[in-house]
């Protein structure tokens with residue numbers, strides 16, 4: 001075994017961090033998972049101080065070792081931990097590696113062995129380089145049954161969002177999200193930006209988000225406008241709706257009613273104009289209608 005391991009190790013400075021046998025594909029024959037890199041403790045690594053350069057699945061038959069597929073160590077983000085795990089109601093075992101950008105991101109990649117080739121079952125990490133994604137064993141029975149994605153950067157307009165995915169019949173299925181909302185806004189401008197922001201963020205099936213949208217806009221049937229992320233200038237959304245060339249709100253406010261015109265520039269150069277009507281009831285501003293004035 002050790003001469004085989006020496007033959008596949010690419011960097012002489014790396015050490016063998018992980019070397020465990022497990023029947024990955026559930027056919028009754030054990031495979032082996034090995035990893036090379038640098039770390040003081042790969043089971044409980046310091047993510048800033050550990051990295052894995054190489055991860056392999058290896059078959060072991062009649063005393064002969066064979067590498068199954070290529071190196072599984074992270075490329076875009078680097079792997080800093082590795083484990084063999086089980087998923088709910090599945091006879092197989094899986095390779096679970098955690099990845100990071102060395103800064104504000106930690107995510108994971110989960111592999112299965114299928115027809116003697118490693119395949120990615122799930123890879124979850126934030127495209128913005130900020131976020132935390134992890135497998136969850138919700139009933140604590142030693143088998144993972146779900147995973148969460150935590151986001152709080154510009155991709156969710158800085159609303160902290162936790163999305164949940166449940167392992168069901170061999171795949172992870174999106175279930176819903178929870179959104180940490182600030183207090184109900186008091187100013188007309190905040191009412192409008194929060195309404196648009198919550199419409200835009202990717203957080204479907206979030207009870208608190210849906211509840212807040214209903215409070216902000218009491219008459220959804222009078223909304224004759226679509227808000228989509230696609231062709232808006234990124235700065236308008238990223239900069240938290242500060243007034244800029246790309247995003248403007250003109251407000252005419254009376255004691256208990258207000259009108260606002262929101263102008264948003266698209267990357268294409270087109271301008272979108274939305275007309276908002278608001279009313280103050282029980283001391284709270286509410287949107288009563290929105291029209292698309294393009």
Ligand SMILES: [Ca+2]
Nearest residue numbers: 023025027029
């Ligand atoms: Ca096997």
Ligand SMILES: [Ca+2]
Nearest residue numbers: 137139143145
């Ligand atoms: Ca479980």
